[in-house]
Every structure is written in structure tokens, then in C-alpha cells.
Amino acid sequence: MEILVVGLNHKTAPIEVREKVAFNGPKLEEAVNILKTSDVVKENIILSTCNRVEIYAGVNEINAGVEGIKDFISDFHKVPKALLDKSLYIHKGQEAIRHMYRVAASLDSMVVGEPQILGQLKDAYDAALQNKTTGMYLNKLMRKSVSVAKRVRTETKIAESAVSISFAAVELAKKIFDDLSSKSFMLIGAGEMAELAARHLINSGIKDGYVTNRTTARAEELAHEFRGKVVLFDNFTQELRHIDIVICSTGAPHYILMKEQVHRIMKERKQKPMFIIDISVPRNIDPEINDLDNVYLYDVDNLQGIIETNIQERAKEAEKAEQIVDDEIGSFLKWTASLTATPTIVALRNKAEEIRKSELEKTLMKMGPLEEKTIRAIEQLTSSIVNKLIHPPTAALKAEEEDKEQMLGIIQKLYNLQIEDDNDKT
Amino acid sequence: MxxxxxxxxxxxxxxxxxxxxxxxxxxxxxxxxxxxxxxxxxxxxxxxxxxxxxxxxxxxxxxxxxxxxxxxxxxxxxxxxxxxxxxxxxxxxxxxxxxxxxxxxxxxxxxxxxxxxxxSPVLQSYWFGIHVILAFLGDAAFAMACGIGIMYLLQERFVKSKHLGGLFQKLPSLQVLDDINYHLITLGFPLLTFAMITGVIWANSAWGTYWRWDPKEVWSLITWLIYALVLHLRLTVGWRGKKAAILSIVGFVIIIFAFYGVTLILKGSHVFM
The missing domain is CATH 1.20.1440 (de novo design (two linked rop proteins))
Incomplete structure (x- = not known):
């Protein structure tokens, strides 16, 4: 059995191609079942996300497998093979294992270290399990991939620091306020990043949300979305005294919040700290506000600066992760090697031969001096009995396909054979 | 040994x-x-x-x-x-x-x-144990508040100046540092107050007078006034965060002066005779 990965991702294919070959919802189930009936593909899992479409397969013969899978994608999605050839990558054997580990550990992701991919991979595996499209090899590889991903997560800091502006803002808020559950935020204006930051704050359990916008209708829309309260744009500064986190992103060409105003607001709120995030360009908040005690003002460049350092750090951690992947490939290869029957057969033969020799020796000693011819006859007798006894199990072992691992285990146990195997049974 | x-x-x-x-x-x-x-x-x-x-x-x-x-x-x-x-x-x-x-x-x-x-016989009273334990626990709370105050000032500097390195990551959040600083002062202040009350009672039983303007007494009073001010400013005009941190460092410096300076340079009944 050979492992094979055929697929495309955000690096090799633009969205126009990716959406053409995506296996969404019910299509996925249909696809895995069609592949199951194929002669060349023995096992399969299909992973389809917005950034990648990949087919993991166990095949008997690599080239036939590759062609079979390509034909399948082309037929299923009615896409010309020429278009696929430009985008598809093919990984075989060891490289296929590496690829699957890297995908699971989020080393191949657009944002390295983002955690969703592992869940998506598990979902793909669940779909395969439900349709019984996997066998021993992919099952083992899948379990291994999950454990590699977990190892990477715990042993490196790959997913530790924020790499998006909105998330960096929330991380910072936690370093200022610690627990957000008693805090409130106000969204001034609306923009994609500001909304995202608000969503992160809500996910972190922030208590209250307020929304203000020049067009009240838009404010109401957002307030509904965040279950927040609408504040009229004309008097948002009056509300600021009970707001802890301000996220500002309006299209205003000038400052909408001045130092004197915030100075007054801070007095009113008895200097309780305030975190102001100005995502607007041009800036909407007077930068001098950062000089006030207990006020922390961050603009887009400040946040960008944070995530750039974090991205560099992730790159460093990714190197450590690649090392882990390398180690784990070795352990998978050892497992596949343990599946070949040869070492067990050799051990069985050796054991039988050992018994035969020692018993023969004992008997010959008891019988006293004998003729050379008689000795040889006895030797031949023992050999042929042993060989005849061993032949059926060895033949069966060599022939077995489906439950080879189990059968090897049984034989090793029955005959108490010690096979060198330091492969961990995860 | x-x-x-x-x-x-x-x-x-x-x-x-x-x-x-x-x-x-x-x-x-x-x-x-x-x-x-x-x-x-x-x-x-x-x-x-x-x-x-x-x-x-x-x-x-x-x-x-x-x-x-x-x-x-x-x-x-x-x-x-x-x-x-x-x-x-x-x-x-x-x-x-x-x-x-x-x-x-x-x-x-x-x-x-x-x-x-x-x-010495003059110190033999059961007020002695209560007085010193209260006084030292109070001072210890202020020592902790000073350490926490330094941590706060550092962390505040990092957040303000946007230098978010490893030390920023390891230090606790500003809110937690400020809260604990406040808790420590609200712990230290009553301890100090009770230490002074027991001291006064004890002084009366030992020397027959409540207050003798002994240097230690004077400096304790100064310390007490400073922490009273810290609490007062915090509750009325919101002197929290940086200002509270600085005051808790200043307060502790004065305690240290009172502790060593008064005993070694100035003389009084708290000099161990």
C-alpha cells in the first residue's frame, strides 16, 4: 500500500479554481463513495475547505493512483484536466505523510498556526469513517496526524500570539483590563476590522456593547448584530465616561476626539483606565491623548507593528514544528515496516530451528554413540517435521492483506516471538 | 556555629x-x-x-x-x-x-x-507581641505594594510606549497589578493603625504616657498620613494606576527610612537598648 496526496491549495490555485473543485456538503459524501468503488484507490479521505481541496489516498500502484484521482476530480467537477494540471500537487509516500502532518499542524495554512484546520481535517475524517472509505493505513495516518498537531501545539508557541489586528487589539485589552466580563466597549463608525475586533471582544465575554455611527440606520444594524445599544453620533462623547474600550473607524478626515475632551471624561470616570483603538486612516483620535494618565491609545500602525513581531516569532516556531514533523514521519515509517511479515517469519523460523536443535542434541546425547548415517536421518526427520508445521502459518502471513497487523500480532503472541518494534502505539 | x-x-x-x-x-x-x-x-x-x-x-x-x-x-x-x-x-x-x-x-x-x-522589663507586656506583629505585617503589606507598584510602572511604560516584548508578556495585566496594590494598602493601613493604637496603649502602661513624640512615633505618624492620603486620593479623585504606584513606592521608602534611619541615627525608645 502506498500513501498519496493529490490536491491544490491557496498557494497553487486562485479562488476561481478552488471553488470549482470544492466538495461541499452532500457532494463530499457522494465523492468519497465514488472513490471507494475505484479499482486503484483502496482508501480515501477528502478534505475540502475554502483554502484547500485535497484527496488522501491509499493506493496499490502510485502512477495508476495519481491518474485515477485526477480523472475522478476532472469527471466529478467537469473541469478539464489541463486546468487541474496547472494547480494540482502530488505527494507520494514519505512526502505524502509529511504533507498530511503539516496540514494538520497548520504549517501549510495561509496564516500559519491558525487552529481551524485541525477541526476541518477531523470532520473530513469523520465523513470518511461514516462512509467506510478508509482502512488500516489512512486510519493510522489520520490518528498520527492529529497527535502530531497536538504535539506541535504543546511543544511550540506557533499559535500563541495574535497575528491579526483585531485579535492583537483584544489581547492588548486583556493586558490592560485582565478580565473583560465587567467591561464595556463602543464602536464608533464601522469597518471590517472594527467589526471583527468587536466580535472578538464579545467572544472574550465583554459585558456591554455600544454602537454609534453618522448614519443611525447603520448603527442600528450593527447594534442588532452585537446585541448592543445605539448611541447618537452627536452625543457619543457624553457616553464615553462609562466606556472602557473604544474602537474607532470612521471615514472622517479629521480628529473626532480631542485631548481636552478625554481629559474631562477621565475626570468624570475617576481615572478608570480607557483603551482606545483608532483603526481609521486618516486617524480620528488625537494622538496626544496617549499622554494622558490611564489612557492607552493604539492606532493601526501600532497594532500592525505588534503583529509583525508575532508573525516573525511564528516563523521561528514553525522551524521547531518542522523538526517534530520529521521525527514523526520516522515513527510512521517504522510502523509500516512492522507490517511486513518478514521479521515475524524469520523470528518464527529461528525459534523453531532453535527448539529443533536443542531437542536433537538432548536426544542424541541420551542415545549414546550412533552411526553418522543414523544421525543424519534423525536430523532430516526433525527438519521436515518443523518445516511442515511452519509452512502453513508463514504462507498465510505472506498472503494476508486485510488483517495483517492483527494476524502478525496473534502469531507473535502464540509463539512468544520478540520482534524489534519501538513504534509507539498511538 | x-x-x-x-x-x-x-x-x-x-x-x-x-x-x-x-x-x-x-x-x-x-x-x-x-x-x-x-x-x-x-x-x-x-x-x-x-x-x-x-x-x-x-x-x-x-x-x-x-x-x-x-x-x-x-x-x-x-x-x-x-x-x-x-x-x-x-x-x-x-x-x-x-x-x-x-x-x-x-x-x-x-x-x-x-x-x-x-x-527589658519595660517591654514585658502582652501588648508587645500584638504591637510588633501588627506593625511588621503592616509594613510587609506596604513592602509588597511597593514591589507591585514597580511592576505596575514597568508594565504601564510598556503599554504606553508600545514596546510589547517578552517582559510585557510575562508581567501581569495593569488591572490586576493596580487592584492588588490597592488591596495591599487597604490591608496595610488598618494593620498600621492598630499597631499604633496598641503601641499607644502599651506606651501608657510602660511609661505612663500615651504619646512622647519619640522619633519612631513621629515617623510612624508620617507613614500613616501618607497611606491615608493614598487611600483618600484614590477614593475621591481617582488617583489610581501610575500615581498610586508611585505613592506606594514613596511610602515604602519612608518606612525604610523610619526603620533604619530612626533607629540608627535618631534615638528613641524603639532603639533596642
């Missing part, structure tokens, strides 16, 4: 290593901090506690009757509060900022003569 001296030296040594470990921790770039300094401090604390018990048994009273014993007992009280906060709140880098204070107190204790003296 006497057993109590040996125990003291062991404690001092462990505090020294803990201090070094704590300082190394500050400059170690990693985002997560190790608790090595904490375990070293805890080991030293066991020897330290044994030392205090031995001296208590040998002297027959709480060992605070000379400068050696008093500073040693002071740092012991700081450690009690340190362990409580470390275990309860698990504040990153707390040991890096508290252990230097503990070590410096212990180091100064090691310089003073160590003989165990009998308690």
Missing part, C-alpha cells in the same frame, strides 16, 4: 539565589516564566522559620528585640504575604520584584549583632 546562626545563613543564601534567579527571569526573553525563584524562596523560608522558632525558644519572646531580629522578622512577614499572593494569584514575575526586597532586608539583618537578649 550556633544552630540559629546556621539556619539564618542558610535562609540568607537561598534568598540570595532566589533573587538572582528572579532577576535572570526578568532578562530571559521567553514569554513564559519559570517558578524557580519561588521554590528557592520557599526553601529559604523553611530555614528562616526554623531560625525564628529557635530564637523564640531561646529568648522566650518573639525575636524582635534588636535590629538583627527585627529586620529578619520584617522580611519573614514580607515572605508570608508574598507566598499568599504567589499561590493565590500566580502573578508572573512577582518573585523577581519581591525577592530583592526580602534579600536586602535579610542582608542588612546579617550585618547587625546577633546575640539574643532578654526582654
Amino acid at each position: 550556633e544552630i540559629n546562626v546556621l539556619l539564618f545563613e542558610l535562609a540568607l543564601t537561598f534568598y540570595f539565589i532566589a533573587t538572582i534567579a528572579g532577576i535572570v527571569e526578568i532578562f530571559r526573553g521567553k514569554k513564559t516564566s519559570s517558578r524557580l525563584a519561588f521554590y528557592l524562596a520557599a526553601t529559604g523560608f523553611l530555614f528562616h522559620t526554623a531560625n525564628i522558632i529557635v530564637r523564640y525558644i531561646q529568648g522566650g519572646h518573639i525575636p524582635v528585640t534588636n535590629m538583627h531580629e527585627a529586620t529578619s522578622f520584617f522580611s519573614w512577614c514580607v515572605l508570608i504575604l508574598f507566598f499568599f499572593h504567589e499561590l493565590r494569584y500566580k502573578l508572573g514575575l512577582l518573585s523577581s520584584f519581591i525577592m530583592p526586597i526580602v534579600f536586602l532586608l535579610m542582608f542588612s539583618a546579617s550585618i547587625f549583632p546577633r546575640e539574643i537578649k532578654a526582654l
Whole structure:
């Protein structure tokens, strides 16, 4: 059995191609079942996300497998093979294992270290399990991939620091306020990043949300979305005294919040700290506000600066992760090697031969001096009995396909054979 | 070597290593901090506690009757509060900022003569134990507030200036530091108040007068007024955060002056005669 990965991702294919070959919802189930009936593909899992479409397969013969899978994608999605050839990558054997580990550990992701991919991979595996499209090899590889991903997560800091502006803002808020559950935020204006930051704050359990916008209708829309309260744009500064986190992103060409105003607001709120995030360009908040005690003002460049350092750090951690992947490939290869029957057969033969020799020796000693011819006859007798006894199990072992691992285990146990195997049974 | 001296030296040594470990921790770039300094401090604390018990048994009273014993007992009280906060709140880098204070107190204790003296008759009262324990626990709370205040100022600097390195990651959040600083002052202030009340009662029973304008008394009053001001400003005009942190450092500097300066330079009944 050979492992094979055929697929495309955000690096090799633009969205126009990716959406053409995506296996969404019910299509996925249909696809895995069609592949199951194929002669060349023995096992399969299909992973389809917005950034990648990949087919993991166990095949008997690599080239036939590759062609079979390509034909399948082309037929299923009615896409010309020429278009696929430009985008598809093919990984075989060891490289296929590496690829699957890297995908699971989020080393191949657009944002390295983002955690969703592992869940998506598990979902793909669940779909395969439900349709019984996997066998021993992919099952083992899948379990291994999950454990590699977990190892990477715990042993490196790959997913530790924020790499998006909105998330960096929330991380910072936690370093200022610690627990957000008693805090409130106000969204001034609306923009994609500001909304995202608000969503992160809500996910972190922030208590209250307020929304203000020049067009009240838009404010109401957002307030509904965040279950927040609408504040009229004309008097948002009056509300600021009970707001802890301000996220500002309006299209205003000038400052909408001045130092004197915030100075007054801070007095009113008895200097309780305030975190102001100005995502607007041009800036909407007077930068001098950062000089006030207990006020922390961050603009887009400040946040960008944070995530750039974090991205560099992730790159460093990714190197450590690649090392882990390398180690784990070795352990998978050892497992596949343990599946070949040869070492067990050799051990069985050796054991039988050992018994035969020692018993023969004992008997010959008891019988006293004998003729050379008689000795040889006895030797031949023992050999042929042993060989005849061993032949059926060895033949069966060599022939077995489906439950080879189990059968090897049984034989090793029955005959108490010690096979060198330091492969961990995860 | 006497057993109590040996125990003291062991404690001092462990505090020294803990201090070094704590300082190394500050400059170690990693985002997560190790608790090595904490375990070293805890080991030293066991020897330290044994030392205090031995001296208590040998002297027959709480060992605070000379400068050696008093500073040693002071740092012991700081450690009690340190362990409580470390275990309860698990504040990153707390040991890096508290252990230097503990070590410096212990180091100064090691310089003073160590003989165990009998308690002079004038001090023999059961107010004695209550007074010194309240006073030292109060001072220990202010010592902790000073350490926490320094941590706050550092972290505040990082957030303001947008230098968000490893040290920023390891230090606790501003809110937690400010809250704990406040809690420590609200703990220290009543302790100091009760220490002064018991001191006054005790003074009356020993010398027949409540207040003698002894330098120690005067400086205690100054300390008390400063922390009263810290609490007052916080509650009325919101002097929290940076200002509260600075005041808690200033307050502790004055306590240290009152503790060493008054005893060594100025003279009074708190000089151990």
C-alpha cells in the first residue's frame, strides 16, 4: 500500500479554481463513495475547505493512483484536466505523510498556526469513517496526524500570539483590563476590522456593547448584530465616561476626539483606565491623548507593528514544528515496516530451528554413540517435521492483506516471538 | 556555629539565589516564566522559620528585640504575604520584584549583632507581641505594594510606549497589578493603625504616657498620613494606576527610612537598648 496526496491549495490555485473543485456538503459524501468503488484507490479521505481541496489516498500502484484521482476530480467537477494540471500537487509516500502532518499542524495554512484546520481535517475524517472509505493505513495516518498537531501545539508557541489586528487589539485589552466580563466597549463608525475586533471582544465575554455611527440606520444594524445599544453620533462623547474600550473607524478626515475632551471624561470616570483603538486612516483620535494618565491609545500602525513581531516569532516556531514533523514521519515509517511479515517469519523460523536443535542434541546425547548415517536421518526427520508445521502459518502471513497487523500480532503472541518494534502505539 | 546562626545563613543564601534567579527571569526573553525563584524562596523560608522558632525558644519572646531580629522578622512577614499572593494569584514575575526586597532586608539583618537578649522589663507586656506583629505585617503589606507598584510602572511604560516584548508578556495585566496594590494598602493601613493604637496603649502602661513624640512615633505618624492620603486620593479623585504606584513606592521608602534611619541615627525608645 502506498500513501498519496493529490490536491491544490491557496498557494497553487486562485479562488476561481478552488471553488470549482470544492466538495461541499452532500457532494463530499457522494465523492468519497465514488472513490471507494475505484479499482486503484483502496482508501480515501477528502478534505475540502475554502483554502484547500485535497484527496488522501491509499493506493496499490502510485502512477495508476495519481491518474485515477485526477480523472475522478476532472469527471466529478467537469473541469478539464489541463486546468487541474496547472494547480494540482502530488505527494507520494514519505512526502505524502509529511504533507498530511503539516496540514494538520497548520504549517501549510495561509496564516500559519491558525487552529481551524485541525477541526476541518477531523470532520473530513469523520465523513470518511461514516462512509467506510478508509482502512488500516489512512486510519493510522489520520490518528498520527492529529497527535502530531497536538504535539506541535504543546511543544511550540506557533499559535500563541495574535497575528491579526483585531485579535492583537483584544489581547492588548486583556493586558490592560485582565478580565473583560465587567467591561464595556463602543464602536464608533464601522469597518471590517472594527467589526471583527468587536466580535472578538464579545467572544472574550465583554459585558456591554455600544454602537454609534453618522448614519443611525447603520448603527442600528450593527447594534442588532452585537446585541448592543445605539448611541447618537452627536452625543457619543457624553457616553464615553462609562466606556472602557473604544474602537474607532470612521471615514472622517479629521480628529473626532480631542485631548481636552478625554481629559474631562477621565475626570468624570475617576481615572478608570480607557483603551482606545483608532483603526481609521486618516486617524480620528488625537494622538496626544496617549499622554494622558490611564489612557492607552493604539492606532493601526501600532497594532500592525505588534503583529509583525508575532508573525516573525511564528516563523521561528514553525522551524521547531518542522523538526517534530520529521521525527514523526520516522515513527510512521517504522510502523509500516512492522507490517511486513518478514521479521515475524524469520523470528518464527529461528525459534523453531532453535527448539529443533536443542531437542536433537538432548536426544542424541541420551542415545549414546550412533552411526553418522543414523544421525543424519534423525536430523532430516526433525527438519521436515518443523518445516511442515511452519509452512502453513508463514504462507498465510505472506498472503494476508486485510488483517495483517492483527494476524502478525496473534502469531507473535502464540509463539512468544520478540520482534524489534519501538513504534509507539498511538 | 550556633544552630540559629546556621539556619539564618542558610535562609540568607537561598534568598540570595532566589533573587538572582528572579532577576535572570526578568532578562530571559521567553514569554513564559519559570517558578524557580519561588521554590528557592520557599526553601529559604523553611530555614528562616526554623531560625525564628529557635530564637523564640531561646529568648522566650518573639525575636524582635534588636535590629538583627527585627529586620529578619520584617522580611519573614514580607515572605508570608508574598507566598499568599504567589499561590493565590500566580502573578508572573512577582518573585523577581519581591525577592530583592526580602534579600536586602535579610542582608542588612546579617550585618547587625546577633546575640539574643532578654526582654527589658519595660517591654514585658502582652501588648508587645500584638504591637510588633501588627506593625511588621503592616509594613510587609506596604513592602509588597511597593514591589507591585514597580511592576505596575514597568508594565504601564510598556503599554504606553508600545514596546510589547517578552517582559510585557510575562508581567501581569495593569488591572490586576493596580487592584492588588490597592488591596495591599487597604490591608496595610488598618494593620498600621492598630499597631499604633496598641503601641499607644502599651506606651501608657510602660511609661505612663500615651504619646512622647519619640522619633519612631513621629515617623510612624508620617507613614500613616501618607497611606491615608493614598487611600483618600484614590477614593475621591481617582488617583489610581501610575500615581498610586508611585505613592506606594514613596511610602515604602519612608518606612525604610523610619526603620533604619530612626533607629540608627535618631534615638528613641524603639532603639533596642
